[in-house]
Amino acid sequence: MLRLHDTATGTVRPLELREEGRASIYVCGPTVYDVPHLGHGRFSLVFDVLRRFLEFRGLEVRYVSNITDIDDHIITKAAEEGRSEAEVAAEYEAVWWDAMDALGVKRPTETPHATAFVPDMVRLIGSLVDRGVAYETTDGVYLSVDRIDGYGLLARQDLDSLRSGARVDPGEEKRSPLDFVLWKKARPGGPTWESPWGPGRPGWHTECVVMSLDLLGEDFDIHGGGLDLAFPHHENERAQAVGLERAFARHWVHNGWVMVGGEKMSKSLGNFTSLTDLLERADARAYRLLVLRAHYRSPIEVTPSTIDQAEQGLARLDDMARRFDVVAPATGVTAAQAPGVGADAGAVTSFVEHMDDDLDTPGALAEIFDLARQAHSAADDAKPDEGRRLAVTAAVLCNVLGLSLAGAGPSLDADVAALVSERDAARAGGDYPRADAIRGQLEALGWVVEDGPEGTRLHR
RNA sequence: GGCGGCGUGGCCGAGUGGUUUAGGCAGGGGCCUGCAAAGCCCCGUACGGCGGUUCGAUUCCGCCCGCCGCCUCCA
CATH class of the missing domain: 1.10.10 (Arc Repressor Mutant, subunit A)
Structure with missing residues (x-):
């Protein structure tokens, strides 16, 4: 069975599913106030591959990834541009899906929007207040982290050390500097919703608790996202679930950074490359290959050189597909069915072993490149059928990674x-x-x- | 200050206490080819530094150096 790193324990451990044969995954999606950057592309690709691999393993996967369509960034942008928050969100959500489609990321099975869940969030926050875990101030409702067992689990720090590093804004009414806002009382500008604490809007961390529990139910299997979500976002989601005494994610999975010149790429540093720009310059599959060549928890450096190397590697696989006229295999092939479509059982097993080992995509790719070499070698050795069999295997495995290969030659005018x-x-x-x-x-x-x-x- | 990660051959990037090598890209030699291209074969003998454990460490331990991240919005 698949073994995955779990941020909550800091170890690689077997993925123990809530329900045999079915996997439930919640991945924190984008806040749609700007174009997506390379970091968004990486997490989308990583979890797309996780999902595809689980499906390959024969599991029925329910994959939920949200769209955050209301937050301060969106409100600011809407005000600057003199239009509604909904218009801003709709524009960038469309850009988001265009980029996902270009990357070949399978659409999630559900894509909940935060604004559709506000009444549920109000109810959840109310429960936390009733339980004495959250409290009201003049500007909002906050969760009291002192009331949460194991707060700091995902940060892998205890409360004291987190507190010692916390920055405090003067004038805040929070009981602890680590307490975080669940509900923001109405301020000038921006949309509002009704609540027991007056009109306002939800803080960021509540939406994912509501949407994951509503759609996937308690004790769902995997909660994922970029490493920077581990703290505070995921920590604060977990805190709410703990406060409600509801079972939450069984397994926490986080992917590493996209680096640029040795530094984390981020909006706040302003050193980001938009995904859209990259997709105009390079083959989208090359970015997928670049991401998959490194382990998902390692940082990756994206430069013209590493993109070029990925494109060269891709050309090698495409050349193989052309030589053996391997068309893209039907999607939905599972590991068990792979030999039936002509794939080499031993290679499939080896591939699965790599992937089972905390999603060792570099090892899985090595297997695929090795198949390509063997396929050519066999064909050069006057064994075209053997070569084709190995090439088909490689193509089937590429498909599990979401890599489609250039098939037969193009039509010529x-x-x-x-x-x-x-x-x-x-x-x-x-x-x-x-x-x-x-x-x-x-x-x-x-x-x-x-x-x-x-x-x-x-x-x- | 607290916590965590990283440092592998020209580049990217896995992995492991010792016999045979990750893999890719680039480079060199050969084969094939009318010439190319593609492909196949062969080649570089790498693990930040200093100690320690060990019969033996790149792999374990300690220290040091360098880099990065989280502790604040962030994929």
């Missing part, structure tokens, strides 16, 4: 096709100067020209 046949004729007749001239023409049109036993082959 009439002019290009004419050049190809003219060149083949020239080569057959020994007119190499003419053949080379046509190759030059084709290359000028952006084609890569390869000669095989069956004549000229083109690809982009």
Whole structure:
């Protein structure tokens, strides 16, 4: 069974599902007030692969990822641009899904929006107040972390050490500097909702508690997100669940940073690269490969050089797919079904063993590249069927990682096709100067020209 | 200040107490090819520094140096 790192224990431990055969996952999604950056791309890819792999393992996966469509950033932006918060959120949500589609990220099974759950949040906050875990001040409702057993679990620090590092704003009415806001009483500007504490809006941390518990139920399996969500966001979600005495996530999974010049990429540092920009410059699959080449908990450095290396690696896999004319295998193939579609059982087993080991995608990719080498080798050795079998295996496994390979050759327009046949004729007749001239023409049109036993082959 | 992580061959990036190597990219040599391209074969013998444990450490322990992160909105 899959073993995964759990931030709550700081160890890699077996994923013990609530319900046999079914996995429930909640991944914190974006706040839609700006274009997504490379860090958003990484977590989306990492959890997409986790989801695909669980499905490959034959599990029925329910994957919930939210859209935060109301918060201070959105309100600020709306005010600056003189339009509604809903318009701002809708615009950037559309950008978000475009980027996800381009990356080949499977749509979550549910994508709840925070604004649709505000009444539920009010009820949840009310329960916390009733239980004496939360309290009202002049500007809002706060959760009292002193009342929470094990606060600091995800930060892997105890309350005292967290408190010692906490920054305190003067004039705050919080009982502890670590207490966090559940409900913000209405201030000028921005939308409001009714509550027992007057009009206002929810703080950030409550929405994910409500949406995960409403949709997945108590004691769901995996809660994930970027490492910077571990504290305070996930810590504060957990605190609310503890305060309510409701079972929460069984397993906490966090992915590492995207780095830029040795520093964490983040909005606040202003050193981010937008995902949209990257997707315009590079093959989206190259970013997936770049992310998967490193372990999900390691930091990755994204530079023109590392992107280029990933594109070269991708070209190798594409070349294999072309040589063996491997079309993308049907999705939904499980590990158990893989041999039935012609995949090598031993390689599949080895791949699964890597992935079971805390999602060792670098090891899994090594397996795939090795298959590519073996496939070519077999074909060079006059064993085309064996080569094709290995190539099919590689393609099936790529699919589990969400990597689709370039299949058969592209369709050519009439002019290009004419050049190809003219060149083949020239080569057959020994007119190499003419053949080379046509190759030059084709290359000028952006084609890569390869000669095989069956004549000229083109690809982009 | 508290807590945590990292430092691997030209680059990216896994992994392990010792016999045979992660893998990719780039580079060199060879084969194949009319020439290329692609592919195949071969090659570099790396683990921040200093000690310690050990028959033996890149892998365990300690110290040091360097880098990064969290403790505040952040994927």
